[in-house]
Amino acid sequence: MANTRDLRRRIRSVKGTQQITKAMKMVAAAKLRRAQVRILQARPYAETLSRVLGSLAERTEHTHPLLQQRDVRSVWLVVITSDKGLCGSFNHNLLRYAAQLLDSDRWASPQVVPIGKKAVDFFTKRAYTVAAAEPNVMSNITAAEGRRIAASLIDAFTAGEADEIWVVYNRFLSLIRHETVLARLLPVEPPAGDEATLPNIDYIYEPDAATLLGELLPRHIEVQVQTALYDSSAAEHAARMTAMDAATKNANDMIDRLTLLYNRTRQAAITKELIEIVSGAQALEE
Amino acid sequence: MPNRLHLEVVTQVRRLLDLEVDEVQLPGTLGALGVLPGHTPLLTSLGIGELMYRIDHRESYLAIQWGFAEILPDRVTVLATVAETPEEIDVSQAEQDKHEAEAALKTVDMVELEKMRAKLQMAITRLQVAQHRRT
Numbered sequence: 007m008a009n010t011r012d013l014r015r016r017i018r019s020v021k022g023t024q025q026i027t028k029a030m031k032m033v034a035a036a037k038l039r040r041a042q043v044r045i046l047q048a049r050p051y052a053e054t055l056s057r058v059l060g061s062l063a064e065r066t067e068h069t070h071p072l073l074q075q076r077d078v079r080s081v082w083l084v085v086i087t088s089d090k091g092l093c094g095s096f097n098h099n100l101l102r103y104a105a106q107l108l109d110s111d112r113w114a115s116p117q118v119v120p121i122g123k124k125a126v127d128f129f130t131k132r133a134y135t136v137a138a139a140e141p142n143v144m145s146n147i148t149a150a151e152g153r154r155i156a157a158s159l160i161d162a163f164t165a166g167e168a169d170e171i172w173v174v175y176n177r178f179l180s181l182i183r184h185e186t187v188l189a190r191l192l193p194v195e196p197p198a199g200d201e202a203t204l205p206n207i208d209y210i211y212e213p214d215a216a217t218l219l220g221e222l223l224p225r226h227i228e229v230q231v232q233t234a235l236y237d238s239s240a241a242e243h244a245a246r247m248t249a250m251d252a253a254t255k256n257a258n259d260m261i262d263r264l265t266l267l268y269n270r271t272r273q274a275a276i277t278k279e280l281i282e283i284v285s286g287a288q289a290l291e292e
Numbered sequence: 293m294p295n296r297l298h299l300e301v302v303t304q305v306r307r308l309l310d311l312e313v314d315e316v317q318l319p320g321t322l323g324a325l326g327v328l329p330g331h332t333p334l335l336t337s338l339g340i341g342e343l344m345y346r347i348d349h350r351e352s353y354l355a356i357q358w359g360f361a362e363i364l365p366d367r368v369t370v371l372a373t374v375a376e377t378p379e380e381i382d383v384s385q386a387e388q389d390k391h392e393a394e395a396a397l398k399t400v401d402m403v404e405l406e407k408m409r410a411k412l413q414m415a416i417t418r419l420q421v422a423q424h425r426r427t
Contacts, residue, residue, distance in 0.1 A: 050302045054369050058335065058362050149304045209362075212322055212336035221337050222360065225371075232304060 013268040024257035031250035038243035063196035082168040086175035087122035088242040094249035152232035176241040184241035294366035317344040334363040355421040378425040390415035
């Protein structure tokens, strides 16, 4: 049986760990709130843009390079994970899903664009072709970073390095739920003009419809990338919060168990000592 | 005929304005355009410049950099890459940008030229807009 000193030491160490997990949970909660605000603030732009783009694409016959379907020879898959761990199965599930996709014969020779340190580590250490890596984006997502990534993807598409670009990420649903989303970034599928919400308006276009389309499409891709980054980061913080909450609870259980064991051991030791004293006294009397 | 316009200015990171106004002036790529209630539906791209909106006789300004505007008879929606209110503009930074851009324009090559021009124009716009700051 363990002695009381060891038990005391263990209890103290678990308490220390618990304090850390509790702090991490609170930090994650604060970051999650900020991420949610960011998602909400970005929404009006995204909605308006896709409404305008939908009505524009419907009304114009013009084809644009970014809309063009080509024979698919090379495919890029953008995989978005977090930079940091300790967030439950958040990264693991996504990476497994992405790896399955890449290993399947859905695409002939896919290349990966990992975003987030976890994805970068995962794919560079295995036999995948990494087209471009973005290890330092997720800790501090800015609009400029989103724009830069979107621009590099557009360049790859127009230069013919990739005939299709897909993205896979965790979409934030609620505190305890996120889903893995696979979506095509390029070529762009114009958002379907919803007849109910789209009044039939004949716009005047300035300078002209084709030019406008050419300027709107890259913005649209920026928004898609941005949304994926924000969503993934919100889902990450939510996942970390739940994971750390569970860890704190587990630590609590463990402390309870250890305290019980400690008390029993202490009592057993006292009893043993008493018996020794009593039997010692008895031996003297006899 | 609607007698007011609903003006909405959004960027990728926030909704800057969402209010009823009497008139809007926008920096279109083909030149400035003024919008009054009842305007024909119009979709235009925006350059760098001042956005002015008027409520009764009070005029307010924003600095706008690239974007689009969707104009309908009763509403104007502006999607801007950058939009700043006069209070947010860092005047000393803008002046520094202006000097840098002006200096660079004298020596710069073709690739950098457009970038520097844009920088200069944005700096000038910022300074103009900042003058409308309310104290």
